[in-house]
Amino acid sequence: MRITQRAMTANSLTGINSNLAALTKYQNQLTSGKVLTKPSDSPTDTNKSMQTRSGLAALDQQARNITDATARLDQADSALSTMQGLLQRAQTLTTQGLNTGANNATSNDALAAELSALRESMLGVANTSVASTGQPLFGGVTAQAVAYDSTGTYVGVDGNPITQRIGATEAIQVDITGTEAFGAQPDDLFKAVQDIAATLKASPVDDAALAAGLTKLQAAQDRLSTMQSTVGARSARVDDASALTTDRNLTLTAQLSSIEDVDIARATLGLAAQQVGYQAALSVASKVLQPTMLDFLR
């Protein structure tokens, strides 16, 4: 093949240009920190990257759901504990009322008054609202502001349970309705306390009715305990899910980084190697393009 100066110049230029293009590639990778900036960089990795990004977005939402679920369940747990305390006090008062030998009409009235006050406190606890949304904690899906109105009538709506997704497919119920926690109307906890107070006010006191009231309180306490353990079990599941979410988040973040981010060591080495190549191309070009026969003609 016949070689001319122009052909050599053009070849050298092509070589230097391709070296420079490779240098630019490494420079871009190292300055942006990314090896994957557009789908054509690697269609397979793009697909993986998009899936991983979707997964991460889902996990972020899951973490928010878990925060909401934890808040609701914690609130329910503390409300139920408070209710337990109030209920125990009501049981104590009722037992005192049954102690007929030590009681007279005045002390019975005092007991009745305290029980009525307890009932008001209980209704107050039952009307606790969710901190984040203001909807009643024990009202189900009611559109009202409270679960029980001032007369103690349940105005909650036991419709679909309120759920939160805490896993890819796992959703957990995060609410407890008034019916579940305090019994179905009209024979619920509040009615029982009200009835006991009314019995104590009456003279003479109907001991049989008081004893029946105490049994109802016992049943209400059993129900509350059951609900508390249900809430505890749900909280435990949410805690598990929270730990899983954190783990999964770490895994996916690492995966995304391995797909999209530049391997600094590799890119730096590549850059160094390419730099050597570029310098060699320049040096060869400067040596080869220099001499012609003109240098030797006098």
Added chain:
Amino acid sequence: MSALSSLNTARQAMAAQQRALDVTAQNVANLNTEGYSRQRVDLQSVSSNAVPAFFSTSTEIGGGVSADTVTRVRDAFMENRALGEHASSARLTVENDAYTQIEASFREPGETGLQAITDTMWHSFEDVTGSDDAARSTVLQNISTVASSLNATSTALDEQWTQTREDLAATLTQANATADQIGSLNKQIQQATQAGLSANELADKRDGLVLALADSIGATSSVGSDGMVNVLVGGSSLVSGATATKLKLVGEASLDEFSAPGSQGLAVQTDPGGTKVAVGGASGGRLTVLTSTIPTYQAKLDGIATQIADALNGGNTSGYLSDGSPGSALLGASDGSATISARNISLLSSSPTVLAVSSMAGVASTDTSNAKAMAKLGVSSGVSADYRTLVTQLGVASAVSAQSLQIQTTITGNIDTARESVSGVSIDEEMTQMLTFQHGYQAAARMVTAMDEVLDKLINGTGRVGL
């Protein structure tokens, strides 16, 4: 054979060597001229009169040297191949540029891409609890963002289409001017050739223009009479001798019109004549981008927009508002069209009350189970996976196009090097030629001196024996 005849031979030799030196000078002068083909003097010995006459039989030796013809050194087959390869290079460059631009319009993978925005939108449904208006507003805002993101990508594709069409029209205008120039150069070459003059420089210039036409419209050439060439595009004649035909672009002026059913008339035609021409090169690439590449991805994007609208509208219609009445469609077409596309998708109302998050009919409630169900629609309707497939397909098509371009660039580079190796000027070679012709000239001059001495002896020395 006379001494005077030898003098004449030496004179011819000096003239011929000088002409050869002139050509060498021209070659050296055009060492770096783009498209210049090196030239050679065809030195030919002049024979004596070999046919005997009646009374005289000549014993003459040859009559010297002639240097009448100067030829261009070039490989016609290689030049023709170069036309084809240059056209392919130009076509692939345009196509690859288009893919790069489409990729940029999709902004994937990243935080600003449609996937991230739609994911956020679907997930925000899970934040809706109770009667919280803020969460509902956020959802609607997110839906609106998805719609505007689709609008933006669609607009980017529209603009790319319009820009490409303008580029194509401009390329054709330029090609028409080039074809005219080739025609007039053909005419000059014809006149020069017929007058027996050298038209090498004109031919170089014309061949450069033909190569430019190969780049822009995929032209090929065939040899005509009197040194002229005929230029063909996609089988039809563009330049025949001195006459050039014009090309024009006809058809829709926007992607919207082009995508409308039954109106795919975008084509390059002869003007006048209106015959469809299958152009190649950069124009061929642009035509492919206009009629196939961009419309394909626009249609796929429209499909994604329709899927999202169907999923959201279906989900909201099957749910109930907080007062228990049934929900209505969330997304519609901003231009009043019956079909929702990426171009016109828009949120119908941004009032938080339109979100049908409840699944309890006829009851006022704060139920949000329909919102939880709608949060899953992105995955269950398959739109997320379909969009991923679309982006992956785009990535594959773009990567393949980049690879083809890379291969074609190497091939074109090799052909150009091969052409250069035939037609290019080598300094070493020219210097050697220069020395050769210089020595030839010196030898011929020495010849004249020798003859001079011989004649001097003959004229001044004759009859002077013993003096």
